Amino acid sequence: MKISIVVMMADKGVIGFDGAIPWDIDMNSGLFKFSTFDKPIIIGRKAFEARGELVQNSLNVVVSKTKFFNQINCITVCSPTEAINTLEGMKLKNKEVLVFGGESMYRAFLPLSSTIYMLRIHQSFEGDAFFEINPSIWKPTMFAPCVKNKDNPYRSEFIIYKRRLSKFPS
Ligand SMILES: NC(=O)c1ccc[n+]([C@@H]2O[C@H](COP(=O)([O-])OP(=O)(O)OC[C@H]3O[C@@H](n4cnc5c(N)ncnc54)[C@H](OP(=O)(O)O)[C@@H]3O)[C@@H](O)[C@H]2O)c1
Numbered sequence: 001m002k003i004s005i006v007v008m009m010a011d012k013g014v015i016g017f018d019g020a021i022p023w024d025i026d027m028n029s030g031l032f033k034f035s036t037f038d039k040p041i042i043i044g045r046k047a048f049e050a051r052g053e054l055v056q057n058s059l060n061v062v063v064s065k066t067k068f069f070n071q072i073n074c075i076t077v078c079s080p081t082e083a084i085n086t087l088e089g090m091k092l093k094n095k096e097v098l099v100f101g102g103e104s105m106y107r108a109f110l111p112l113s114s115t116i117y118m119l120r121i122h123q124s125f126e127g128d129a130f131f132e133i134n135p136s137i138w139k140p141t142m143f144a145p146c147v148k149n150k151d152n153p154y155r156s157e158f159i160i161y162k163r164r165l166s167k168f169p170s
Contacts, residue, residue, distance in 0.1 A: 001088055002096045004115040005106060006036055007131050014127030016102060020050055022125040025152045035117045035160070039094045042083045042109065047102035055100060061087065063105065080108040103129040116161040119146070123154045139164050 008025065009015055016022065041055045045064035054060050060074040061083050068076045077083045087097055098117075099109040116138060142160040146152055 001084070002115070003084075003109055003113045004096055004098050004117060005110060005113050006041075006098045006100050006117045007106065008119040008121060009131050010121040010127070011124045012127070013130040013132050014125050015106075015131045016129030017125065017127045019046060022127065023121060023123070023154065025119070025121070025154075025156075035158075036098055039096050039098050040087055040092060041098045041100045042080075042087075042105060043100040044102045044105040047100065047105070050102075058098075059090075059092070080105070084112075103131070106131055114163045116159075118159045118161065119156055120159055121154045121156045123156075133161065137164055138162070 007015060008021065008023075010023070014022065038057050040059040040061060042061045042063065043051070043055070045062055045067055048060070048062045048064075048069065054071075054074055058073070060069075062069045062074065062076045063078070063080060063083055064076055065078050070076055075086070077086055084097075096115075099105050099113065116133065118133075138161040140159050141162045142158075144158045146156045146158060148155065
């Protein structure tokens with residue numbers, strides 16, 4: 001199973017503040033949607049609750065030790081390892097699984113991931129949740145500038161990073 005990260009990141013690695021995403025951009029738009037459509041997602045309980053709705057057209061796997069969110073297209077597991085084991089046990093047509101945050105999920109899954117789909121927002125925001133990308137491990141393989149419009153008023157680009165060969169932790 002291939003594990004990939006999906007993240008929106010502003011200047012200085014900011015991805016969140018006070019439990020929320022500090023900007024209002026639809027993650028399900030443009031190239032982001034194209035790259036992520038119809039793939040199962042793994043999401044931490046706090047990011048899931050902050051989102052307030054399922055990621056559409058995907059199986060949502062919520063990681064939590066305290067709550068259950070079992071409904072159509074949504075299951076709850078009690079650890080990152082259980083998320084992987086559960087998805088591997090399913091006969092899913094899509095072999096790529098996307099990690100949708102938040103910070104704790106990125107930390108848990110980044111060492112296991114081979115691709116990062118990033119919306120890089122060139123803007124400063126106050127933050128208390130961060131994402132860090134190590135250029136000796138991750139190589140940008142695609143850049144696509146995003147069009148500024150009323151839904152995304154910031155200069156931003158869609159970047160696909162791939163793990164450099166042999167840089168998986170042993
Ligand atoms: N910019 C982006 O693309 C993006 C995307 C998503 C989220 N975010 C931001 O990220 C921030 C939230 O990150 P966060 O790290 O605080 O929360 P999170 O990763 O969304 O969720 C944390 C919760 O996940 C569960 N969890 C984490 N590790 C676990 C483990 N090893 N075993 C079992 N359960 C585990 C726990 O739930 P229980 O407490 O229920 O046990 C924990 O409280 C917010 O600011 C959010 O807006 C940003």
